Amino acid sequence: MNTLSVAVVGAGYWGPNLARNFAGSPDWRLAAICDLDLARAEQLAHRFAGAEAVTDLAAVLADPSIDAVAIATPARTHHAVALAAIAAGKHVVVEKPLADSKQKAREMVAAARTAGVVLMTDHTYCYTPAVLKIRELIEAGELGDILFVDSVRINLGLVQPDVDVFWDLAPHDLSIIDFVLPGGLKPLSAAAHGADPLGAGKACIGYLTLPLPSGAVAHVHVNWLSPTKIRKMIIGGSRRTLVWDDLNPQQRLSVYDRGIDLETQALDGLERRAATVSYRLGDTWAPALSEREALDAMASEFATAIREGRHARTDGEAGLRVLAVLEAASRSLESGGDPSRLEPEKELAGDLA
Ligand SMILES: NC(=O)c1ccc[n+]([C@@H]2O[C@H](COP(=O)([O-])OP(=O)(O)OC[C@H]3O[C@@H](n4cnc5c(N)ncnc54)[C@H](O)[C@@H]3O)[C@@H](O)[C@H]2O)c1
Secondary structure: OOOEEEEEEOOOOOHHHHHHHHHOOOOEEEEEEEOOOHHHHHHHHOOOOOOEEEOOHHHHHHOOOOOEEEEOOOHHHHHHHHHHHHHOOOEEEEEOOOOOOHHHHHHHHHHHHHHOOOEEEEOHHHHOHHHHHHHHHHHOOOOOOEEEEEEEEEEEOOOOOOOOHHHHHHHHHHHHHHHHOOOOOOOOEEEEEEEOOOOOOOOOEEEEEEEOOOOOEEEEEEEOEEEEEEEEEEEEEOOOEEEEEOOOOOOOEEEEEEEEEEEEEEOOOOOOEEEEEEEEEEEEEOOOOOOOOHHHHHHHHHHHHHHHOOOOOOEHHHHHHHHHHHHHHHHHHHOOOOOEEOOHHHHHOOOOO
16 A cells, blocks of 8 residues: 655644644655745644645645645635645645635536546544444434434634634534435525624524425524533434434434334325324434544545545535535525525536536
């Protein structure tokens, strides 16, 4: 198995976490740290033998020994840095959010497709043992058909200067829902209701409703003003229901063999139908989870996608779908909560047409 070389671009708050995980991975050689601020790049590069500190992105991209670039610069710069890297034939992993607009994300997805390189979004939560297990259980049919997803992410949070609570917190829920639902998150519309009871000038409390094509529904509740912290997702299925409580390390995941079965029968041939409702009250169990750090699993997925010439599990399209839903949520919020329609094929395909 050949080792791949990566340069981390951006050595601020998050870049060091990427650098540490790439440096510790058997799949990767951390070749360079690039930051506009040389002192920052040097300070980080010194921690890893063989990593060079540079300020010039063009020099990194011109180096044929570097296979991939990991971008941890501010979101507004992702588009320019990623397009330059893709044009140089590098595989790219971009920190979330993939870009600061859906249009820019589409351009990035299209460019990577044309160049034949891997474009991955680091939706870090998706690589936590709990979320990987949820995806595995749904994929194996353990929950049956998905009927609803209810996600709550509330705490006493910092009111952000540049974004509302939807853009600050909901990307986590949306990227996770996108990751665990077979085929990804492709809602028919997004209806967002927000409240700003303190007069902060933006929504500090948000409710987002996403009807899914199957008739199921996903709902996300985000809030900066809650004195208690809740990080919970309930995924209801036709066979079982799963509850993920991220703040309960003893039992993050619980699977309930409980639910409602509805059988309809034709009473007299065609016209009249009767519904029989029965309740299942079975066992609850807690799946075992590994202890692996999410960014280590992310780095390994990036390497495997490159080696196998396939899309990463959180690919550019996943980043684009999250941005499309967030933009639809903002449109809905502006219109006072009217559902804003999403057209999956057109909006989410990454085509520029
Ligand atoms: N996955 C996660 O859980 C997670 C957590 C935190 C932040 N992030 C994401 O990581 C990214 C970076 O966030 P941060 O908090 O580390 O930002 P930051 O401001 O702390 O650091 C950004 C760094 O990038 C450098 N930089 C800016 N433009 C550059 C360019 N063109 N070329 C080279 N270097 C450049 C800056 O000098 C700075 O050192 C954001 O997209 C953020 O959303 C992800």
